[in-house]
Amino acid sequence: MDRPSNELRDAYAASLGERIRSCRGGVTREEFARKLDLHVNTIGKFERGITIPDAFALLRMAEIGKCPAEWLLTGKVKSDKIDRSVHAVESGDYIYVPHFDVAMSAGNGVFCDVERVVAMRPFEAKFIRQDLGISHNELALVSVVGNSMEPLLRSRDTTMLDLLAKGVTTEGIHAIRLDGALMLKQVQRLPGKVLRVSSANPEYAPFEIDGSEDESERDFMVLGRVRWGGVTFN
Template sequence: MTIGERLKSVRGETSQDEAAKLLGVHKNTLGKYERGERVPDAEFLVVMLETFPEIDPAWLLTGEGAKLREKTGYRSAEGVSLKSVAIQKEGLGPDEYVKVARYDVHASAGAGALVANEQIVDYIQFKPDWIKTALGASAKNLALISVKGDSMEPTLSDGDIVMVDTSDKQFEANAIYVLQNWGSLLVKRIQRKIDGTVVIKSDNQAYEPETVRGDLVEQLHVVGRVVWYGRRG
């Protein structure tokens, strides 16, 4: 069962229109979440758990375990800060979730956003097993930053949050990477050709691709590979 199917299961007989109003999103947005056309962001999931406090957070995020919390001792997500996006489960130890820092920088899906600073603004918590099995990554190497611009539409939109594996700097076929270029961060799709050249592409066809000669590829400063993204409703 996908996370979209789990979201649909949670609302049950409640109409999509009514559920969208309860969750503070447009009906079309909820529909895209349920059909798997968009990935629900952490803020939406917190609101979901506030609205349906009987739902087990681990099940909602990963599909593992029981759908409903134990009737004895479960607590709602009331009081959880939307800024900290801390999804918690009663009885879990401190090592059951890992925090991934979100930094006050933007990776531009466009001409390039300046890296003003690297201040941590908040954290999003994830299950370590999901990070390991679904992403094939280690939490200590992950960072969250925001996307700015439209050159990676429809894959990434302005305001999306991307998770970057800073240990993965080797170009894979057609993967998305964050690059640093003269004080700016760029998020682009990378394609390596057989002759050693690298093509830096935008998913938005309105933007022309750029080609880097093989002898200049080593000068590219690769921050890391994008392994996950979240989108606001």
């Protein structure tokens, strides 16, 4: 007699576990557990659908992961409005990615300030998870400024960054910070911990960053890798 109710509970626990894992985003399970004052194995049981957290734990998860508490609990939201967040927010079949205004921003923590989020842009979850192969919510949209990446990217185009792809393992377009300025550049790893930074526009000369230099003596950081671009037509 209890089998249908048990099956419903198991199905709910499994879907809830997926939402908890999504809400955790790029935060490690250990760090998430520490912030919740819970054992890391408890978080693992939540995410695998073995146990279900209480209401207070769910509220704390929503606050820490900056995702809607209603969505975390039910998988749905009553309102189409998604609050601004520094992390992408998964709601139903869509993932809302924060679009940052970074044209006038520089320095550390540029992608950690919710005041710089101008909009939450919806993308199909299937596109991000399957087509792009991104399993986390550490994503950001930034607008292109200037002509250094023309004709590949033009001013006012939009790019999606994978903020966990900070290490340059393969050649590609990355967001970098150099001497307080934010740039989108082609970055290539060369032998000897050297990074070659170049532009698509031949008017901009390439340069190299020596990875063996003392980081305290230079202001350089790879912020993330470009995974998608949207073209703006004049």
